[in-house]
Amino acid sequence: GDQVEQSPSALSLHEGTGSALRCNFTTTMRAVQWFQQNSRGSLINLFYLASGTKENGRLKSTFNSKESYSTLHIRDAQLEDSGTYFCAAEAGPGGNNKLTFGQGTVLSVIP
Amino acid sequence: GPKVLQIPSHQIIDMGQMVTLNCDPVSNHLYFYWYKQILGQQMEFLVNFYNGKVMEKSKLFKDQFSVERPDGSYFTLKIQPTALEDSAVYFCASSLGVNTEVFFGKGTRLTVV
Numbered sequence: 001g002d003q004v005e006q007s008p009s010a011l012s013l014h015e016g017t018g019s020a021l022r023c024n025f026t027t028t029m030r031a032v033q034w035f036q037q038n039s040r041g042s043l044i045n046l047f048y049l050a051s052g053t054k055e056n057g058r059l060k061s062t063f064n065s066k067e068s069y070s071t072l073h074i075r076d077a078q079l080e081d082s083g084t085y086f087c088a089a090e091a092g093p094g095g096n097n098k099l100t101f102g103q104g105t106v107l108s109v110i111p
Numbered sequence: 112g113p114k115v116l117q118i119p120s121h122q123i124i125d126m127g128q129m130v131t132l133n134c135d136p137v138s139n140h141l142y143f144y145w146y147k148q149i150l151g152q153q154m155e156f157l158v159n160f161y162n163g164k165v166m167e168k169s170k171l172f173k174d175q176f177s178v179e180r181p182d183g184s185y186f187t188l189k190i191q192p193t194a195l196e197d198s199a200v201y202f203c204a205s206s207l208g209v210n211t212e213v214f215f216g217k218g219t220r221l222t223v224v
Binding site: 030031033035037040041042043045048050084086088096097098099100101102103104 | 112142144146151152153154155156159166167200202206209210211212213214215217218220
């Protein structure tokens with residue numbers, strides 16, 4: 001079965017507001033990455049975490065391997081944040097860097 | 112950030128023909144991957160490759176699929192023969208090591224008609 005369960009599947013935010021995306025893992029994961037897929041289909045690396053929390057501008061991500069989840073927080077959403085967000089995790093140990101992706105969250109930022 | 116280049120960006124091919132998708136990984140990376148995405152949905156792992164060998168492949172990596180990187184040139188995914196269900200966007204990726212960040216190209220949209 002799916003090892004990565006991502007929620008919500010879709011999210012609408014007004015400009016200036018914020019929310020959180022979450023990925024739950026059904027097996028032990030060694031590291032997690034978060035990506036934004038833009039309208040042209042390109043995957044943009046947002047975060048790579050083996051543990052803890054990282055912050056970059058209006059984005060913050062946490063990975064808790066013991067409790068098997070990761071979150072991506074977006075604050076002060078802007079129109080250009082619209083797109084599909086994916087988490088992807090590598091099972092560990094010995095995962096060969098094979099990333100298992102979540103189902104994605106389609107984010108729409110509206111004026 | 113590091114760039115993975117994929118050529119072409121879009122390819123249309125007749126069912127049954129052979130197609131080769133080309134990837135130029137990040138220059139100092141050692142591990143290479145192919146993923147498949149249908150209609151903007153979930154990304155699915157196909158195969159990873161290191162030191163001239165396939166390390167792991169998924170059940171989506173059919174017998175008609177093969178990968179190679181001859182003499183450090185392009186990392187390629189060959190499909191021979193193609194089938195209608197092979198229509199998808201294929202993403203190449205690379206990483207420096209096993210426990211390191213993975214970077215993706217912009218994808219090749221393959222349409223089999």
